[in-house]
Amino acid sequence: MCLVELSPQLFQLRFEIGHAYLWRDADSLTLVDTGVSGSERAVAEAIGRLGLREGDLDRVVLTHGHEDHAGAAAAIGAWPGVEVLAHRLEAPVVRGEHPYAPPVFDDAPDWERALYENKPALPPAPPARVDRELADGDVLDFGGGAHVVGVPGHTDGSIALYLPGPGVLFTGDAVANVQGHTMVGVFNRSHEQAVASLRRLAELDTATACFGHGDPILTGAADRLRAAAAAPYPG
Template identity: 60%
Template sequence: MEIIELLPSLHMLRFPVGAAYLWSDTEGGTDALTLIDTGVAGSAEEIAAAVRGLGRDPADIHQVVLTHFHHDHTGSAAEIRARYGAAVLAHRREAPVIRGEAAGAPPVFAEWERALFDSLPPLPPAPPVPVDRELEDGDTIDFGGGAEVVWVPGHTEGSIALHLPGPRFLFTGDTAANVEGRTMPGVFNSDPAGALASFRRLAALDVDVACFGHGEPVTAGASAALRAAAGGLGD
């Protein structure tokens, strides 16, 4: 795992597949850490080591926000919750899948996506984990000056993004990606038309920095990059 500092308060944890993000709120004497997604199952010790390497205690992870149920995002949530008592947050429509009570809808592949998907190594299944807070569109999560939940169905039914209006940050989950210098909608969507509509919703936000589940963050002019990509989608 690679640790990349985007801000003193934000680090990207880049795994062989996907990424998680660690946000630190230290104003007012607090030491709260928020983890956005958790990598695949078995990543908890790497995440803990990264936190220690930043001079922090993994027990300071007080909440884990899951952007959607896929194994490369929820894989280590159960272990982190069990070890450190972190609350797990996810959208209401995603919560039954994350808890292991229901199956999530599979992707609807374009022909080119099927070949790409079949070329990828299988991921270890994510152990079920309780969801301590079920989120809705427009909810606010207490980090980064108030993170707004943006419901972006399409990749999965309960996918969310997180918009931080104060620092002008956006965590897109897999609704968007930035691969080989190209900002674009994410792939492997359960509702492709809905995913494009959700991508356009993110492109309408006013942000400087965008952090993706897959690919490099856009650290300046993120709105322009998202809008340019949305403008090329057609109807």
């Protein structure tokens, strides 16, 4: 894990596969996604490098329930005082009540299927407690008010988080930014829905975009998102 300061309040945890983010307010600490199972040790280390302790973490917000985003939710959710939040459609997957549905490649580019077939195996995500089920339009108490944006397509219950004050957007896997190419995320349940979700996010006044996969965009993110959404066949 590599901890990268993106701003005095925003920190990226770069894992071998995927990323998580810490948002630090004066009186609270929020983790967006967790990495794979076992990443709790790296998350605790990152919190320690901020001069804080595990007990200072207030909440974990999961953009969706895949192993590389919710794998350590059970372990981190066991830390004292931590609240675990996920969309209401994603909560049964996070709790282990239902398996997550595999992607559908009917409308996706051919290269995407090949990428999926050759992706590395990840440790399964242990069932985790979900304390609060979210819906599109909810506002969470961090970052001056973090807006929950429903972005179905990658999964039915995928969400993004938008902080209007600082102009920060956490896209989860709805959008990726790989090798300088901003694009709709891959491995979707519905490519059509995923494209619609990208276009919805492109309407936001985003300065900084933080992706589940790929490098963050620290300035002018709205222009990059709008260009990706305007492409003839996004992704």
